[in-house]
């Protein structure tokens with residue numbers, strides 16, 4: 100199995116930069132919009148295709164008017180004032196379209212202050228269409244010839260005042276952002292994903308979405324976008340793995356996000372009031388959150404806070420995940436916008452250091468199911484063949500007529516047993532073939548992974564990966580040997596020693612990884628050969644067995660009457676039918692098992708989230724009680740509702756069930772919530788006992804609280820009324836043993852969850 104394409108980043112016209120393994124830096128482009136007639140003068144120039152300079156001196160101040168204050172920035176690409184839409188698209192996005200067609204995720208987003216040209220680049224107009232139109236056009240052009248293999252769908256949303264709206268279905272109201280417990284798999288619940296096959300339809304949808312966007316005039320921009328707009332296009336490519344029957348499919352799925360961010364703005368410049376001012380505050384807040392993420396990511400922070408705004412949550416994958424990302428920063432050349440331009444360049448410069456790790460999304464879906472289907476089809480073919488034989492009038496031999504009833508019955512029995520036995524052997528061999536195919540598929544995928552690692556390394560070292568194993572392997576060894584010789588000769592200038600050492604470490608690490616990849620690829624190839632040989636051996640055996648079966652059938656007319664022969668053939672048809680039904684049931688069971696497993700995992704996840712909520716509530720409540728903290732009435736009311744809710748559930752169904760929320764006191768007595776607990780249930784060993792003021796000895800010591808730590812644990816304290824308010828007393832509860840949802844169950848849930856990631 101070979102990689103179908105070398106990732107586009109190795110293409111010469113794409114200035115994206117490769118890092119270790121599949122990691123690559125986010126590509127940063129800067130576009131300068133043309134100076135407008137009413138703008139006095141320039142303070143920003145593109146020096147060449149990669150460098151930009153911003154004059155930092157105040158020209159009106161003669162004493163400080165020195166060019167040495169000018170600040171220069173370098174980016175992957177700089178588009179000057181005269182750059183065309185076509186040029187910007189070609190350099191930044193056309194290769195992403197290729198990546199998406201090959202099953203990668205990619206994002207291009209426009210960033211910059213209000214009026215700097217983001218919407219012009221991303222959307223454009225009918226005479227100068229922007230990136231969105233061009234990318235959609237290219238995608239449809241690419242899939243036009245193979246519409247049966249590709250499916251394209253799109254969604255378009257806007258984030259306005261921290262609320263998500265579906266631009267393709269604006270009447271659906273505000274939509275919720277959902278993510279799994281680890282903040283992965285972010286999805287917008289209820290967002291329409293429209294499948295389409297025609298370019299016209301997709302353009303109409305895009306137009307419809309753009310019209311629905313919130314755009315208002317401000318003093319800085321007559322058509323200012325007051326929202327962030329996210330267009331997502333998903334391309335699914337189903338490739339049949341078998342040429343004849345298209346039963347085994349490999350699905351590659353790529354997704355392209357095209358994002359037109361709202362522009363940062365200054366209230367005094369936009370002269371916004373009321374609603375506009377409020378919009379501006381939301382826009383700035385989300386962009387600030389984005390800026391913080393960029394800062395953290397560029398500084399290599401281990402923890403990056405994406406949770407501050409919906410924008411950063413939506414962009415999380417693009418900034419750090421499985422995605423190829425291009426940022427197009429926009430600046431105005433006008434001296435009146437100098438501060439905004441400088442800030443934008445600073446952020447763009449930081450974004451230069453961000454890296455993402457794009458991996459191809461390839462799935463061999465329903466492979467096993469289609470394997471079953473293949474065998475079922477073979478059995479059905481056999482049934483038709485047998486039925487045809489039953490309808491044929493075949494000449495009988497004279498011996499048949501001479502046989503008495505007993506002899507004939509024995510003969511029928513003997514033949515029937517032989518034929519059934521042959522059939523059983525055939526089925527065994529078919530199942531063996533299925534197992535071998537599954538194993539070969541796994542090996543093939545692993546080989547593809549190693550090929551990708553190698554091709555990344557080769558492209559980073561400017562070598563064309565030809566996928567010719569021996570040639571490439573020899574070249575790798577050669578270049579490693581050469582580098583070793585160079586380093587032994589001490590071919591390093593003193594000044595560059597440290598830099599050289601770091602570079603050397605990096606290279607050594609890369610070379611070790613690449614040698615490992617070659618090693619593994621070698622092992623995989625040997626394993627593939629072994630299993631392929633076994634496969635052809637089994638296939639031969641199956642063929643021999645099939646022929647033996649046919650030969651036995653051919654013997655029938657020489658020994659049996661037409662009726663006897665028909666009886667045996669009918670029996671064989673029945674045996675084949677039964678086997679085909681069995682196979683169909685097994686494949687259905689497989690699908691059902693898969694579904695059930697997914698559902699179980701969802702339930703486990705939900706269960707775990709609920710338990711964590713319980714833990715938080717219990718601990719917070721304990722802290723409140725211990726610290727004798729005054730509660731605001733609304734919070735006290737909420738606690739009351741919570742207790743009522745739990746006890747109502749407990750009384751309506753006395754059978755303990757994981758579906759009911761146990762009282763917090765019960766939960767608290769579970770060992771998992773005891774810091775440094777021994778794992779024993781209650782003090783008397785009889786099971787969990789609720790914490791109350793009476794048995795507070797059971798409760799582990801908690802840290803001394805002060806107001807600050809309360810804020811940290813519970814978030815900002817809403818209000819602190821004069822008199823301290825105690826929590827409502829816990830209502831009496833029937834003996835309810837906590838279901839086995841605690842330590843072991845939770846651990847299991849967590850480990851199952853990990854397993855689930857592999858599904």
Ligand SMILES: Nc1ncnc2c1ncn2[C@@H]1O[C@H](COP(=O)(O)OP(=O)(O)OP(=O)(O)O)[C@@H](O)[C@H]1O
Pocket residue numbers: 131132133180211212213214215216217218219220320322323324325360361362363429
């Ligand atoms: N490269 C360009 N060539 C010609 N006109 C441009 C270019 N860039 C921007 N403009 C014009 O400048 C004006 C402002 O541009 P645009 O609306 O794209 O800015 P924006 O960054 O999206 O602003 P906002 O954040 O307020 O939405 C528009 O009239 C647009 O046509």
